[in-house]
Amino acid sequence: MQAKIPATVVTGFLGAGKTTLIRHMLSNAQGRRIALIINEFGDLGVDGEILKGCGDATCREEDVVELSNGCICCTVAEDFIPTLEKLLARPDKPDHIVIETSGLALPQPLVRAFGWPEIRTRLTVDGVVTVVDGAAVSEGRFAHDEAALDAQRAADGTLDHETPLSELFEDQLACADMIVINKTDLMDAAGAETVATRLSESARPGVRVVRTSMGALPVEVLLGLKIGAEDDLEARHEIHHHHHDEGADDDDHDHDHAHDHGHDEFESFVLDLPEIADPRAFATRLAAMIRTHDVLRLKGFAAVTGKPMRLAIQAVGPRVDTYFDRAFTAGEARATRLVVIGETGLDRAAIAAALA
Numbered sequence: 001m002q003a004k005i006p007a008t009v010v011t012g013f014l015g016a017g018k019t020t021l022i023r024h025m026l027s028n029a030q031g032r033r034i035a036l037i038i039n040e041f042g043d044l045g046v047d048g049e050i051l052k053g054c055g056d057a058t059c060r061e062e063d064v065v066e067l068s069n070g071c072i073c074c075t076v077a078e079d080f081i082p083t084l085e086k087l088l089a090r091p092d093k094p095d096h097i098v099i100e101t102s103g104l105a106l107p108q109p110l111v112r113a114f115g116w117p118e119i120r121t122r123l124t125v126d127g128v129v130t131v132v133d134g135a136a137v138s139e140g141r142f143a144h145d146e147a148a149l150d151a152q153r154a155a156d157g158t159l160d161h162e163t164p165l166s167e168l169f170e171d172q173l174a175c176a177d178m179i180v181i182n183k184t185d186l187m188d189a190a191g192a193e194t195v196a197t198r199l200s201e202s203a204r205p206g207v208r209v210v211r212t213s214m215g216a217l218p219v220e221v222l223l224g225l226k227i228g229a230e231d232d233l234e235a236r237h238e239i240h241h242h243h244h245d246e247g248a249d250d251d252d253h254d255h256d257h258a259h260d261h262g263h264d265e266f267e268s269f270v271l272d273l274p275e276i277a278d279p280r281a282f283a284t285r286l287a288a289m290i291r292t293h294d295v296l297r298l299k300g301f302a303a304v305t306g307k308p309m310r311l312a313i314q315a316v317g318p319r320v321d322t323y324f325d326r327a328f329t330a331g332e333a334r335a336t337r338l339v340v341i342g343e344t345g346l347d348r349a350a351i352a353a354a355l356a
């Protein structure tokens with residue numbers, strides 16, 4: 001019998017740094033052949049672009065599979081399993097499979113999929129790595145603050161659930177075998193310590209909590225955890241999975257998991273804009289718009305008048321990063337396209353107007 005191919009699930013909220021961490025991993029893969037499955041919320045394929053563009057021999061384009069047909073945790077049977085099957089059918093099988101979930105995905109349904117009979121003999125979940133935006137947690141952006149929550153509950157007796165953001169965050173943490181506190185460069189030492197302590201305390205026993213910036217962890221830290229997560233799913237509770245019947249037949253893998261998890265609570269849309277004149281001024285306007293409209297995440301590429309290079313734009317909350325990533329290719333439209341993600345109810349017209 002052949003050894004099972006290990007798969008690592010990388011999860012974490014929108015903008016936590018999953019793509020950055022994976023990119024670092026690929027550039028330091030030390031000869032490992034890593035296949036990537038990427039699932040992104042919002043259909044611009046920005047993460048795929050970034051990962052394919054890393055120009056490293058270890059991340060060949062054919063090793064990157066993008067699943068943009070919605071959120072993979074809800075399309076396990078239609079998308080996720082067939083993709084795994086295809087990777088396994090290749091003559092040159094990968095040494096390791098890395099799955100980047102969308103920032104809104106619940107990792108549990110994916111881990112559960114590895115228990116399916118057609119998969120479990122050939123693959124195993126090496127581990128679930130949950131990337132956390134340490135700075136955002138510090139700033140309380142997930143309201144992952146028990147004291148605040150308790151106060152809220154006290155003020156409103158009917159409040160029996162958390163915010164959509166904090167629920168997702170909890171589910172992603174509950175599934176973790178390793179918690180990566182990323183963006184420590186944006187935090188002071190005491191702040192990082194506080195977040196690390198808090199997350200360690202709420203993590204399952206034995207879960208390692210590591211700190212880093214730009215996801216720059218050695219590959220050996222991330223891969224090779226050898227957890228076999230598909231065999232201890234029960235320990236990884238899901239807040240969203242309310243109707244899950246304890247003791248029910250877990251092989252019933254076609255049952256609907258909470259289909260409302262985030263899909264009604266969050267939305268995304270694509271903004272097409274003309275070339276921009278001044279990247280600095282544009283970033284400032286973006287930040288202002290993001291604050292006004294509570295945009296959670298924004299990313300895409302822009303054409304800048306007079307510049308042959310394409311400008312990558314990444315915003316997580318009001319923090320906007322821009323950099324020229326590559327030249328526009330011949331025949332490629334010099335377009336500016338941004339995907340905007342927020343909680344449902346974004347005022348699309350006003351957002352477009354603010355950037356026009």
Ligand SMILES: Nc1nc2c(ncn2[C@@H]2O[C@H](COP(=O)(O)OP(=O)(O)OP(=O)(O)O)[C@@H](O)[C@H]2O)c(=O)[nH]1
Binds near residue numbers: 017103212316
């Ligand atoms: N300052 C700082 N910025 C970071 C760090 N890690 C990632 N970023 C930036 O944060 C932004 C989001 O990073 P991504 O790696 O795209 O995050 P993601 O989790 O893949 O985002 P989604 O796929 O949208 O959920 C980018 O602008 C990154 O350059 C870090 O450690 N420090």
